[in-house]
Amino acid sequence: MKTHLLGAYQRMLAIRVAEEEIAKYYLENKVMSFVHFYVGQEAVAVGVCDALDKEDRVMGNHRSHGHYLAKGGDLKRMVSELLGRENGLAKGKGGSMHMIDKSVGFVGSTPILGSVVPLANGSAFEQKYNHKNNITVAFCGDGAFEEGVVYETLNLAALFNLPFLLVIENNLYSVNSKLKDRRSEKHDVEKIVTGFGVKYVKADGNDYEDVYTKASTIVADMKSGKGPAVLECITYRHMAHSAPLFDDAQGYREEDVLEKRLEQDSLKKLKNKLSKEGINEVEFVEMEKEARARAIEAIHHAAISPYPPKEDLYKNLYV
Ligand SMILES: Cc1ncc(C[n+]2csc(CCOP(=O)(O)OP(=O)(O)O)c2C)c(N)n1
Ligand SMILES: [Mg+2]
Numbered sequence: 001m002k003t004h005l006l007g008a009y010q011r012m013l014a015i016r017v018a019e020e021e022i023a024k025y026y027l028e029n030k031v032m033s034f035v036h037f038y039v040g041q042e043a044v045a046v047g048v049c050d051a052l053d054k055e056d057r058v059m060g061n062h063r064s065h066g067h068y069l070a071k072g073g074d075l076k077r078m079v080s081e082l083l084g085r086e087n088g089l090a091k092g093k094g095g096s097m098h099m100i101d102k103s104v105g106f107v108g109s110t111p112i113l114g115s116v117v118p119l120a121n122g123s124a125f126e127q128k129y130n131h132k133n134n135i136t137v138a139f140c141g142d143g144a145f146e147e148g149v150v151y152e153t154l155n156l157a158a159l160f161n162l163p164f165l166l167v168i169e170n171n172l173y174s175v176n177s178k179l180k181d182r183r184s185e186k187h188d189v190e191k192i193v194t195g196f197g198v199k200y201v202k203a204d205g206n207d208y209e210d211v212y213t214k215a216s217t218i219v220a221d222m223k224s225g226k227g228p229a230v231l232e233c234i235t236y237r238h239m240a241h242s243a244p245l246f247d248d249a250q251g252y253r254e255e256d257v258l259e260k261r262l263e264q265d266s267l268k269k270l271k272n273k274l275s276k277e278g279i280n281e282v283e284f285v286e287m288e289k290e291a292r293a294r295a296i297e298a299i300h301h302a303a304i305s306p307y308p309p310k311e312d313l314y315k316n317l318y319v
Contacts, residue, residue, distance in 0.1 A: 002277045008050060008208050009270045012042040014291045015066045016267060018075055021295040022065075022082065023244030025303075033084060035096045038066035040206075040238030043266035044169050045070035047203075047211025048137060048231070051219045052105075057127075057136040059120040060109035062097045063169075063237075067139050072104040075298040085305040091316055092308045107136075114140065114147025117166060121153045124164035124228075135163035135222050143174025145189070146182065151196070157228035158197035164228040165218060169205060171237040176252045193230045205235030206264045236261045 019037050026035060038045070041063075049058065049070035060067040068078060068089075081088030082096050089099045097111035107123060110116045120138035127134050144150070145168050157164045168189070172179055193200040201218060204210045211233055218229045236256045240247035248258050262268070271284060 002274070005208075005270060005274060005277070006279065008046055008212070009267070009274055010287055010291070011046045011050075011070060012208065012267055012270065013287060014075070014294070015042045015045070015069050017288060017291040018069065018079075018295040018298070019065060021292065021299055022079065023239075025299050026244045029303075031083065033082060033095045034242060035082065035244065036063040036242045037239045037244060038063055040236045040261060040265065041169055041171060042066055042070075043208040043211050043270075044167065044205045044233045044235055045139070047208050047233075048139075048165075048167055048215045050212050051215035052137065053134065054105055055132070055134045056219070057105045057107045057120070057123050057134070059107055059116045059123070059136065059138045060099070061113070061116055061140055061144060062109070062111035063141070064099060064109040064139065065096070067109070068099050068101065068104075068106050071106045073099075073101055073106055074104075075294065076301050077101065079298045079302040080305050083302045083305075084307060085302055086308045086312075087305050088302075091312070093316060113144040114149045116140065117144070117147075117150045118153045118156075120166075121157050121162060121164050124157070124162040125160060128160070128162055133223055135165055135219060137165045137167060139167045139169060141174065142168060142170040142172065142179065143177075143182075145170075146174075151192075154193065154196040154198050154228070154230075161225070161227040163222045165215075165222065166228075166230045167215075168230060168232040170232055170234050171205075172234075172256060173237065173241070175241045176247075176250070178252075178254070189230075189232055199227070199229040201229060201231050203231060203233045205233030206266045206269065208266055208270050235266075236264060238265075 019039050045066035058067055058071045077089050081090055081099055084092040086092050089101050100108040117138050117140055120136045123136040190200045201214050203214045238261050
């Protein structure tokens with residue numbers, strides 16, 4: 001277990017540190033392409049993806065750096081995409097919100113809220129139809145869960161008993177609007193989901209082990225034919241909705257103030273656990289140094305990579 005947790009810590013740390021370095025680069029170089037940072041939510045992506053096989057598929061949304069990297073993605077190709085370079089995941093034409101890398105089973109991310117949910121369900125349909133013993137996971141936010149197409153999808157997933165897992169990352173906000181300003185007091189995600197005949201499980205999205213344990217059970221059940229599920233992970237988004245900035249000065253956060261976010265931080269929790277298992281501070285510092293060096297190298301690699309040539313402007317576009 002110690003080895004597993006150490007690996008999980010390193011995977012989460014790699015995402016955290018990469019985003020910190022990317023944020024720094026964006027600010028220093030005035031990069032204008034849109035970006036939504038995942039800092040704070042790493043335990044969800046890594047906890048879920050650690051429960052998957054390479055052939056299982058993942059789809060994401062506008063906040064998917066963590067999902068892609070947790071599925072085994074290539075940091076260099078991801079950063080190249082963010083900076084619009086030819087060697088990026090979508091040949092530099094998609095940016096942060098349109099990543100795809102079939103080689104690791106990351107079959108796409110789409111920023112239109114909720115849109116990825118039926119697409120992922122279609123992928124799960126194909127897996128079942130072709131007797132593949134694999135599943136498809138869609139990650140969506142609490143805001144996206146309010147889109148109508150999500151309910152149509154849950155209905156079909158249950159009807160066809162599909163190997164489809166919807167992970168809701170409930171970070172309490174859609175941009176800056178709070179759950180209580182968007183939903184009635186009686187709104188009940190569990191009742192909605194189970195009302196369609198879909199299994200519902202709730203996890204502490206700030207706790208890797210809770211997410212991983214629950215995701216593993218769901219995935220094993222799904223692979224033995226038990227049908228679709230929703231895993232709702234309650235978590236905190238540490239940074240502003242978009243742009244690489246902190247937004248505490250805006251004063252809209254009530255429960256998830258900085259102090260609480262830091263206290264509940266998933267990396268911190270895992271680090272405490274590993275310290276008790278005998279990993280010392282020097283080893284932690286070394287791990288962070290290595291992760292930071294990899295991130296800086298990936299950014300440098302992207303920054304010196306060429307933009308797509310002019311003659312490719314209209315190639316690979318689907319509009
Ligand atoms: C259909 C649609 N409406 C509005 C938007 C603009 N938008 C982008 S992200 C976002 C908030 C999404 O909140 P949530 O799904 O909870 O994800 P989070 O940003 O919290 O990770 C909104 C409203 C959009 N992309 N798509
Ligand atoms: Mg949200």
